[in-house]
Amino acid sequence: MEVSVAFILFFSFPLLSTSFRLSDGEKWNEVSNAFPHRASERVLQLSDFESGTMSPWIDESAADARWNIEDFSTPFDPTQPAPPPPSGTKYLRVNRPTDTSGQAVLRSEQFTVDPGDQLRLSFWIRSDPTQVNNIQVYWSNNGIQERILSLVEYSTPTNFEWRSISVLIPATQSAQTRISIYGFCNSGNSDAVAIDNLVVESSDQTVTPPLSTQSTGSTSYSSSTTPLPGSCPSNLGSESVRCETLNGKCYCFSFYKVDSWYIGDSYCRSNGATLLSLETQTEISLIDNYIASASSGLDKYAYWTSGQWGGTGYVWTGSNQPFTATNWYPGQPDDMATGFCVRLFYGTDYAGRWSDIICSGEGYTPFYFICEL
Known part of the structure; x- marks a missing residue:
């Protein structure tokens, strides 16, 4: 080993x-x-x-x-x-x-x-x-x-x-x-x-x-650290994270869960990337369709994004941009305060729509995460 x-x-x-x-x-x-x-x-x-x-x-x-x-x-x-x-x-x-x-x-x-x-x-x-x-x-x-x-x-x-x-x-x-x-x-x-x-x-x-x-x-x-590449060759991958080129952009999906948004954020940044920022309806549909597809092999559960409460609204910390295009679950967000982050959730009837949840805390179920370049 x-x-x-x-x-x-x-x-x-x-x-x-x-x-x-x-x-x-x-x-x-x-x-x-x-x-x-x-x-x-x-x-x-x-x-x-x-x-x-x-x-x-x-x-x-x-x-x-x-x-x-x-x-x-x-x-x-x-x-x-x-x-x-x-x-x-x-x-x-x-x-x-x-x-x-x-x-x-x-x-x-x-x-x-x-x-x-x-x-x-x-x-x-x-x-x-x-x-x-x-x-x-x-x-x-x-x-x-x-x-x-x-x-x-x-x-x-x-x-x-x-x-x-x-x-x-x-x-x-x-x-x-x-x-x-x-x-x-x-x-x-x-x-x-x-x-x-x-x-x-x-x-x-x-x-x-x-x-x-x-x-x-x-x-x-x-x-030594190995940065994520600017594009994702077809043979790129590892036991813990798989990278794919989707619509000309590199996305890396974790196959293990972390119980803190900050761990996923640190992992991505340590490799020259950021957590996922969904800034257009096209990108929202792209990621949702990929995760939902049987061919992806991904767990249809929950994924951390770079979304985090910024004081007056949620922002994408990966790009420092406010939310424009959104895909909130009805009634969300409902915890608009410091220390809350945004996940893609596939539980019950969420079907990949967004919810906000505390970024880190004991007792919360761990989530996967997605990096992007």
Whole structure:
């Protein structure tokens, strides 16, 4: 089995490589001191953020909400400080504009995972009402993101403490993977999502620090992504996403569901595309007819589009255009507020017409998504 980066599509096109510089050996010593009980284990990815950098983790948020390093002594909002972190003074916190909700995306560098490897982290999550905010952890398995952890149960108005947790990465043999951490934070002043002390480790007795052990040196790592092509050759495809050229335009349909609009949006943007924007009646009919056709092989269920509430109306975030042509189900939209998105729905008698629904939230059935170029 070969495990691949979650947002890579398996094309025969050249890879685009971006280099990330990691901190020097002093950071390895700092983090080792923060986790003395792990000194005899094989450490794969780790950070306590005390150096002021995220390496070897990378913020890949597509929207306004982002993972930023916050210092306990100087919080982003002095009226809503975090509780004292378990060690040091710095940690990652979802930072977003006032009165705005969103989901921040953090990914590890690509690394080799072995059976028995696990992720440890500290976290603080608070929301009012209960169970609105969430932290979800995914690992990439054969190009498909699989969720291994959800922390929504800790999201309460009265949570003022950090907790620690570990979760097994369910690899059955050695393979390449990345870990993705999604932090959804609602728009209230008291809403908060934060993480610290990230460690991916195994019980191997050989220490393999991911950083240079020379105080004057540094290590360069690369992260490669394959952009979606401008057109879709007939042989283009993968196990998780299939791309088709329809009416001269490339559309890519997922065969797996995601339980957050932000995950689909991040996937598309990471591959040089956007979620689907249906701006004409011709395009509405084109996509609806394709999904409905038996030859497509697609599940006639529900698909995320790029539609999202923009303050005064729904807009296509893929093109930053307001809705003109529409295909709403009768009575829709009925949740015109921040944090709501638009799906194509094929349940009951919807027949591909649109409905609005909360963009991310525990308890909601996952949906497929569609990217376009």
